[in-house]
Amino acid sequence: MTIHVEGHPITAREGDTVSAALLASGLDVRRATAVSGAKRLPYCMMGVCFDCLVTIDGVGNRQGCLVPVAEGMQIDIQKGKREIGK
Amino acid sequence: MSQLRDWTLVDVIIIGGGIHGCSTALHLCLAGLKPVLIEKDYAGRHASGVNAGGVRQLARDVAEIPLSIRSMGIWENIADLVDDDCGFESHGQVLVAENEAELADFRARVADLNARGFTHEELIDGAELRRLVPAVAESCPGGVVSRRDGAAQPARTTAAFRRKAEQLGAIIHEGVPATNIRKDGKLWRVDVGSERYAAPALVNAAGAWAGHISAELYEGVAVETIAPMLMITSPVPHFIDPVVILRGRKLSFKQFKNGTVLIGGGHLATPYKELNETVLDWRKLAESARTVFELFAVMRSATIVRAWAGIEARMPDDIPVFGPSAVHEGLYHQFGFSAHGFQLGPGAGAVMAELIAHGGTQTPIGGLNISRFSKPTPSATA
Amino acid sequence: MSAVPKHENYDVVVIGAGPAGLAAAEMTAGFALSTLLLDENAGPGGQVWRAINSTPVKSEALLGSDYWSGAEIAKAARDSGAEIIHRATVWSLDRNLEIGVSVGGGSAFIKAKRVIIATGAQERPFPIPGWTLPGVMTAGAAQTMLKSSGLVPDCPTVLAGQGPLLWLLAAQILRLGGRIDHILDTTPRANYIAALPHAFAFFTSPYFGKGLAMMREVRAKVRVTSGVTELAASGNGKLESVTYVAGGKRETLPAELLLLHQGVVPNVNLAMAAGVEHRWNELQLCWTPVLDAFGNSSIAGIAIAGDGAGIGGAQAAVWRGRAAAGSAIKAARSNAKVSDVSPQLRRAERGRAFLDVLFQPAKQFRIPQGDTIVCRCEEITAKDVLDSVAIGATGPNQLKAYRRTGMGPCQGRLCGLTVTELMAEARGKTPQEIGYYRLRAPVKPIMLSELASLPKNDEATKAVVRG
Ligand SMILES: Cc1cc2nc3c(=O)[nH]c(=O)nc-3n(C[C@H](O)[C@H](O)[C@H](O)COP(=O)(O)OP(=O)(O)OC[C@H]3O[C@@H](n4cnc5c(N)ncnc54)[C@H](O)[C@@H]3O)c2cc1C
Ligand SMILES: Cc1cc2nc3c(=O)[nH]c(=O)nc-3n(C[C@H](O)[C@H](O)[C@H](O)COP(=O)(O)OP(=O)(O)OC[C@H]3O[C@@H](n4cnc5c(N)ncnc54)[C@H](O)[C@@H]3O)c2cc1C
Ligand code: FES
Numbered sequence: 001m002t003i004h005v006e007g008h009p010i011t012a013r014e015g016d017t018v019s020a021a022l023l024a025s026g027l028d029v030r031r032a033t034a035v036s037g038a039k040r041l042p043y044c045m046m047g048v049c050f051d052c053l054v055t056i057d058g059v060g061n062r063q064g065c066l067v068p069v070a071e072g073m074q075i076d077i078q079k080g081k082r083e084i085g086k
Numbered sequence: 087m088s089q090l091r092d093w094t095l096v097d098v099i100i101i102g103g104g105i106h107g108c109s110t111a112l113h114l115c116l117a118g119l120k121p122v123l124i125e126k127d128y129a130g131r132h133a134s135g136v137n138a139g140g141v142r143q144l145a146r147d148v149a150e151i152p153l154s155i156r157s158m159g160i161w162e163n164i165a166d167l168v169d170d171d172c173g174f175e176s177h178g179q180v181l182v183a184e185n186e187a188e189l190a191d192f193r194a195r196v197a198d199l200n201a202r203g204f205t206h207e208e209l210i211d212g213a214e215l216r217r218l219v220p221a222v223a224e225s226c227p228g229g230v231v232s233r234r235d236g237a238a239q240p241a242r243t244t245a246a247f248r249r250k251a252e253q254l255g256a257i258i259h260e261g262v263p264a265t266n267i268r269k270d271g272k273l274w275r276v277d278v279g280s281e282r283y284a285a286p287a288l289v290n291a292a293g294a295w296a297g298h299i300s301a302e303l304y305e306g307v308a309v310e311t312i313a314p315m316l317m318i319t320s321p322v323p324h325f326i327d328p329v330v331i332l333r334g335r336k337l338s339f340k341q342f343k344n345g346t347v348l349i350g351g352g353h354l355a356t357p358y359k360e361l362n363e364t365v366l367d368w369r370k371l372a373e374s375a376r377t378v379f380e381l382f383a384v385m386r387s388a389t390i391v392r393a394w395a396g397i398e399a400r401m402p403d404d405i406p407v408f409g410p411s412a413v414h415e416g417l418y419h420q421f422g423f424s425a426h427g428f429q430l431g432p433g434a435g436a437v438m439a440e441l442i443a444h445g446g447t448q449t450p451i452g453g454l455n456i457s458r459f460s461k462p463t464p465s466a467t468a
Numbered sequence: 469m470s471a472v473p474k475h476e477n478y479d480v481v482v483i484g485a486g487p488a489g490l491a492a493a494e495m496t497a498g499f500a501l502s503t504l505l506l507d508e509n510a511g512p513g514g515q516v517w518r519a520i521n522s523t524p525v526k527s528e529a530l531l532g533s534d535y536w537s538g539a540e541i542a543k544a545a546r547d548s549g550a551e552i553i554h555r556a557t558v559w560s561l562d563r564n565l566e567i568g569v570s571v572g573g574g575s576a577f578i579k580a581k582r583v584i585i586a587t588g589a590q591e592r593p594f595p596i597p598g599w600t601l602p603g604v605m606t607a608g609a610a611q612t613m614l615k616s617s618g619l620v621p622d623c624p625t626v627l628a629g630q631g632p633l634l635w636l637l638a639a640q641i642l643r644l645g646g647r648i649d650h651i652l653d654t655t656p657r658a659n660y661i662a663a664l665p666h667a668f669a670f671f672t673s674p675y676f677g678k679g680l681a682m683m684r685e686v687r688a689k690v691r692v693t694s695g696v697t698e699l700a701a702s703g704n705g706k707l708e709s710v711t712y713v714a715g716g717k718r719e720t721l722p723a724e725l726l727l728l729h730q731g732v733v734p735n736v737n738l739a740m741a742a743g744v745e746h747r748w749n750e751l752q753l754c755w756t757p758v759l760d761a762f763g764n765s766s767i768a769g770i771a772i773a774g775d776g777a778g779i780g781g782a783q784a785a786v787w788r789g790r791a792a793a794g795s796a797i798k799a800a801r802s803n804a805k806v807s808d809v810s811p812q813l814r815r816a817e818r819g820r821a822f823l824d825v826l827f828q829p830a831k832q833f834r835i836p837q838g839d840t841i842v843c844r845c846e847e848i849t850a851k852d853v854l855d856s857v858a859i860g861a862t863g864p865n866q867l868k869a870y871r872r873t874g875m876g877p878c879q880g881r882l883c884g885l886t887v888t889e890l891m892a893e894a895r896g897k898t899p900q901e902i903g904y905y906r907l908r909a910p911v912k913p914i915m916l917s918e919l920a921s922l923p924k925n926d927e928a929t930k931a932v933v934r935g
Contacts, residue, residue, distance in 0.1 A: 013524070013617060015510075015519070015522045015524065015616060015617065016616070016617045017510075017616065017617075020613050020616060020617045020619060023613070023619070024617070024619055030602045030705070030706070033847065034320075034321045034344075034345065035344070035845075035846055035847045036847050038600065038847065039601075039602050039705045039706070040600060040602060041602035041603065041605070042605065042609065043600075043604070043605055043606060043609060043844075043882075044590070044591065044605075044606050044608065044609050044882075045605070045606075045608070045609035045610075045612040045613060046515065046590065046608060046609070046612055047508060047912075048590045048591075048735075048878060048881045048882065049844060049878055049881070049882050050845065050876070050877040050878045051600075051844065053877070058387070059387050059915065060387055060389075061320050061387075061389045061877070061913065065612075066508060066509070066555075066557075068510050068555075128862065128863075128865075128866060130866075130869060131865075135869070239869075241866075241868055241869035242869045242870065244869070245860060245861075245866070245869040245870070248860075249859070249860050260862075319916065320877060320913060344872075358563075361743075363563075363743055365562045365563060365564060366560070366562070366909060368560060368566075368568050368577060368909075368919075369577070371919065372575070372919050372920055372921065375916050375917075375919040375920035376920040376921075378916065378920075379916060379917060379920045385916060386916065386917055387915060387916070387917065388915070388916045389877075389913040389914060389915050389916065390910055390913060390914050390915075390916055390919055391875075391876075391877055391879075391910075391913045392875070392879070392908050392909075392910070393908060393909060393910065394908045
């Protein structure tokens with residue numbers, strides 16, 4: 001299936017979580033923290049660390065490692081504090 | 087300080103390590119007295135460490151306005167007093183009128199305050215309201231602003247008062263309750279675990295537990311235990327500076343520098359005072375969430391990171407009991423702040439120290455005396 | 469299978485569909501108690517049997533027979549009559565057994581007569597310099613990707629730490645053709661001696677044979693360095709190298725992926741937020757709830773089963789789930805014939821003490837120093853914490869007056885144990901005396917709109933709101 005990362009289409013496998021699909025995509029999917037802007041990638045993949053926070057279909061701060069991919073999903077990488085409406 | 091057999095004799099015993107007890111301890115030290123502060127948990131464990139941090143003169147009962155103004159002067163130079171700015175920021179507090187009827191009430195209120203010589207509250211029209219709070223709904227016709235108001239970090243503030251008091255010589259006793267409070271001739275005596283303190287003056291600053299203490303001393307008043315709730319969101323981009331209060335919908339909120347938004351407004355949890363616990367009422371919090379969602383579209387996809395409640399004392403008339411006892415010499419009350427006592431803490435401590443050290447104060451506090459409640463039970467021990 | 473709860477009231481609500489929760493729900497439903505099983509994952513299985521119904525790795529041998537044994541228990545739960553909801557995150561539980569759960573973008577409140585918390589374990593924090601760099605992950609994270617997506621490392625990879633799961637993961641990665649360049653074993657040498665008195669029980673436990681075979685399998689294929697006493701990750705914006713000290717010698721390895729693991733600890737957030745009493749466990753170096761033999765906690769009606777009750781492993785989790793279920797059934801129907809599972813539970817727990825002692829992580833990997841980040845969310849270092857202690861912070865809650873440790877979205881899950889031990893050491897107190905964060909609901913952040921039970925777009929409210 002296809003999902004979109006910052007507008008780029010990538011292929012994901014049914015049953016993948018958003019984080020797994022992002023990591024497998026080969027794209028630079030590092031987010032920037034809200035505190036210092038440091039770069040992060042998912043750390044625990046089981047819902048504990050919150051380093052996988054992404055914007056999914058316009059809704060921010062979702063735990064990508066807990067959300068299964070769905071056809072046509074729009075993913076945005078979070079850069080610092082979320083922007084309004086993102 | 088001297089040993090009286092196994093008693094430690096001090097000038098003042100303070101029961102309760104909230105902002106009030108800590109502030110009184112600090113100001114007593116500044117007045118050259120030696121206090122002991124007894125806190126059953128740790129300083130700031132209850133209301134004083136977990137409140138919304140609102141430093142507000144706005145919308146107060148006229149009886150406590152002088153104390154509030156006195157406090158405000160201290161807040162504005164708080165670092166001079168406690169060597170820590172306590173996170174205090176002054177961006178004003180705004181009371182929003184959601185309709186013309188509310189605005190008319192506010193207009194009357196401000197006129198009344200002006201007539202009494204208080205000028206901190208200022209009526210504003212829709213345009214000024216939207217300048218201060220750009221995200222507010224178009225339908226709101228105006229409001230009231232108190233421009234010097236603001237917010238501080240409650241746990242940090244209480245810790246700073248505690249620390250400074252200790253540096254200036256106060257004995258701080260945490261983790262054990264004060265029990266067996268009694269008067270023996272001219273001295274108050276209190277047990278703290280295996281230790282014993284005696285002093286000519288006793289301050290009851292025990293927050294939600296203060297009613298038990300005053301009742302034990304035959305000066306019982308109806309102190310209700312309440313547990314106001316708050317919730318905080320994940321960081322969102324900066325969109326608001328002042329603290330915003332809506333009266334009709336029980337909502338207040340504030341955005342911090344790190345982007346998180348604190349949502350409160352008076353909905354209550356169930357307190358379990360003996361367990362030091364509260365059980366939140368999520369249906370009520372959902373109401374607050376709904377109001378925020380409706381009024382501030384920019385918040386609609388924020389997440390709630392945490393919610394909590396603090397155990398607080400409330401009086402039937404929603405203003406504190408403050409000043410000397412009506413029955414006992416050397417007993418002073420400082421409790422019942424009814425969910426708005428954080429701002430009052432610095433000033434109340436200063437005034438309390440004046441009462442104890444000099445027997446009087448220039449700050450009018452008559453309306454807050456315990457004698458306003460009909461017939462405290464007559465004393466058996468005094 | 470995935471919808472909002474059908475009812476507002478249940479006899480039993482089981483939280484977590486790992487081994488403990490599946491076994492418990494199957495049993496209470498089997499005794500005709502109305503049972504709701506909630507889990508935030510997309511399918512049943514918990515950590516050990518993750519993606520049991522959906523894994524793309526179909527070969528029996530690759531994941532091992534322990535893994536596939538989960539299929540049967542998952543099926544039994546599905547057929548038991550219990551209502552099972554996945555992608556349902558329980559974010560609140562209180563002493564009145566009121567539960568707040570978010571499912572499908574909305575929130576529901578339900579009430580239970582009994583609650584069985586089976587929320588399992590998480591990996592112990594492993595705070596080394598550079599552990600927040602992209603490219604540093606937990607071994608469990610790699611295992612999750614392997615089980616759920618069939619993904620294995622294909623770049624220069626270092627696996628570091630200790631414990632049975634480390635070797636299991638290494639074996640699984642290698643069997644699937646993944647790449648591991650080097651294993652850095654941090655098991656303190658002194659632990660081998662300390663563990664000896666417990667060795668007999670272990671040698672006669674089910675773990676022994678399997679564990680040994682797995683270590684041999686891995687050692688035959690990957691370079692292993694034991695006795696590692698220091699570990700650091702470095703790189704600019706992403707992991708580039710791993711530095712370690714073993715036998716007094718410092719070495720640096722190029723690496724793009726560092727997988728860390730030093731055991732698992734109970735996931736305490738929900739139970740603590742509900743007010744369940746926990747105590748510091750000197751052996752497992754974590755907080756464990758105070759429970760009776762059936763898992764009943766200090767709060768009437770709340771039981772805890774599985775690794776959340778203290779680490780016992782998957783088999784023990786199953787039997788703890790059944791013990792808790794038995795107790796719930798007895799409470800509802802005093803004449804019900806529930807068999808005593810304590811012999812099975814005892815057998816499953818056998819050998820645990822040996823593992824606990826052998827794999828007790830070394831102090832330097834639990835209590836970091838200097839600029840090493842302690843709180844990942846708020847980016848607070850060990851030095852920051854110690855500075856606050858020096859000016860008056862006495863415990864984790866008091867620390868909040870100085871630093872935002874534990875106040876970020878992970879709610880202390882990755883800094884709590886570190887902060888407790890760090891402050892305990894600095895103040896010369898025991899972790900029990902120092903205490904833990906006072907945890908609060910929501911135990912997982914919930915969307916404001918979810919709480920308000922409002923749609924995510926604002927069409928409905930546009931009329932009254934300024935955009
Ligand atoms: C959620 C919430 C939000 C609030 N928001 C605001 C706000 O924005 N602005 C504002 O101005 N006010 C606010 N308030 C109110 C404010 O927090 C309180 O009025 C104020 O902190 C009261 O301080 P205190 O020192 O009287 O009480 P506390 O902080 O409750 O301190 C009393 C202390 O006495 C101790 N004690 C009791 N009995 C004994 C004993 N026998 N021996 C030893 N110790 C004892 C207790 O452990 C306690 O720590 C809020 C309150 C809450 C709960
Ligand atoms: C990352 C990781 C990998 C592991 N891999 C293995 C392995 O391969 N083999 C092995 O023997 N042991 C493994 N373990 C050890 C494991 O803890 C136990 O063996 C076993 O899984 C414990 O079972 P349980 O039922 O107690 O909990 P778990 O299996 O952990 O199940 C807990 C369940 O609760 C759910 N949950 C948690 N919080 C909430 C909430 N708030 N709302 C809703 N649902 C919630 C989780 O989604 C999870 O499905 C692993 C542990 C971890 C942390
Ligand atoms: S990767 Fe840790 S919470 Fe998602």
